[in-house]
Amino acid sequence: MPSIYLRTALWQYKFRKLSYLFAGLIAYCRFCVWVIFQRILQPNRPVVGVLLAQHLGDIVASEPIIPALNAKYPNAKVVWIIQKHFRPLLEQHPGLYRLITEENMLFSYFLCQWNPCNHFFNLHLNELRKDPFFHIPLVNEKAYELNINIHNYYNQHNLLENFSQLAGLGLISGHPQIYLPKKKFIPPFEGNYWLIHRISNDPCREWSYENWMKLVKMAIEEWDVNIVEMGTSQGLEFDHPKFLSLVGKTTVEESLFLVQSADYFIGIDSGPTHCANAFQIPALIMLGEFADFKKYMSYSGAYQQGKLANLIYCEHGPAKDLSFEEVWQKIQNSIETHHLITEIPNHK
Template identity: 25%
Template sequence: MTISRFRQLWTHRYHKYSHIFKAVWLGYMAALKFLILKSELKKGRKLIAIIRTEHFGDIVAAEPLSRHVRSLHPEAYIVWFVKPAFSELVSYNPVINEVFGEFCVTQRRTLLKTGVFDEVFELQFKNNNQCAKCDVFTDNPVAEQRGINVLNYFNFGNLLNVFAKTSGLLPVDESFAGDDKPRLYLQDQHRLKVDSLGVLKPYIVIHCQSNFAPKDWPAARWEQLIEWLTANYNYQIVEIGLKSNLNVSTTSYTNLCGKLTILETAEVIRRANFFIGLDSGPSHLGNATGTYGIILMGALVTFSSYNPYSGGYGSQENAVFVRKEGLACAELSFEFVQDEVKKVLDR
């Protein structure tokens, strides 16, 4: 072994094990905090954990379950576990008592093993329960017992139904019967931020890149679509997301990528006349805000056809899915997408 390789190996091990040590320590500190909290709760009041740490579209899709858990346990102290980057999606939810910003899976596993929580509802399965630094996965026993995993989860319904079943809140052969429209809890600060942007109505919001390449539509076709839209309709085009991969020069286009928080993005979508995007986080914001959605979708891994949404997008009362059975999103032609968009805008 060379000196360089030796240094790399031990540098990796140092960072890995120092991370694990920190995670375990934070887990026990959190357990102590919740033990103290529990001792101060009224006798008989349950301490409940809801675990949905990522991704932000999944957290939005799972929101109805927070209200469902509250209806089952009206007096409970409910804690939602989430990655800090997505905490704003839960922070303003009035049925949640506390948001726990999770450091990593090892911290959570350490905390839960103490048994401080009276009930735990885990709205995810093994592939969502990984810490790359720790190189650790943790299983969800309910999902394991029911055979729900990343290869088959859409066989159990939309995301809301899947999460309800992985948590044990819903029998595996039933569908969620409550109010299934996800809600966002937008604040004045989000509205004021969007006021300051000066985006003129009417406008269409577009979202062109997901966090999973097989869900995407080629940038060149998005550019064609924008050119066609601005030439034929009186709409401004506003792009949202983390970053843009488009080359657009028209003055009718505004790039807000990377400039907004998640809930500020939701407020931009809420004010739009239409949302045109992919099966991705922002489409769930569109569903929650009630903006009509035109969703480009395709076959995904083992699913030739699927529906991730509940609410108005799920029923397609407030959305249209642009897809062809068995084709990936990238395989949808510009002409096909153009025709489907035209049907909606001309309606």
């Protein structure tokens, strides 16, 4: 019987683990050298590092931190560490000096141990990130100091307020902004459509498939609207000339343009909903109990103020327990409030 150490799969795993380690170390050393040179060449311009590599909603919600950091540290070079997939969220931001791609989680772990930035802020909460090979957690000492953790972060504050405290800014308010490149985008249905997003990275935030199907059918029958579904997986299986599924068919940048061009947004608490808030799209958002929180507010700006979004809460359970009738009534009220149907030229 051959030794386990000779098995191909084991050696392949060891090679991937070693490659992962070296990739993180090389990226870390490269970043440190770059920062040191920046400080030598322009000592009057402090380098401010921000680490928030994921996820979509968190990054969008935290955007007001950027102008706040520039105001606190005049003439600073604000540098943001982000996963490659999410770069389109901040690539065009005028307040950032540079975006740094997070090579892997070890890279971020090393940065939190030591880095040459004048100021460095890790915005990740504890107990959320652990590298896949060495199982080293990403620790945020500032979060421990402020007693902000995954069990209480929504008790009193929204996402921006939590992130701003971790960035040494105290409690700030503001409306998030997304800056897109100036390029031609051809929207579906010539730009006259409602946009829906159904799937979250946490299933307890979702509404039932059957209710979504019923909503789409009745909205088309009642108002003759065009409806586009966005997301990464598990699209509705619905065939109708006024329904278009773009699930799994768009990049992050294309998804942002898709949200920006929508007339109305219907969704759950998810990353695309934070994008709709940033673009100030009239919306209906379904919410309910989540993790340790009976009721919470994740948004800042327009959706928090209730100007554009109708937030419907399930008072005694997760969002999936919202009845169809409750949601349908709220949509009807929202349409009347925002005069949405008059903006759709093909409405009968």
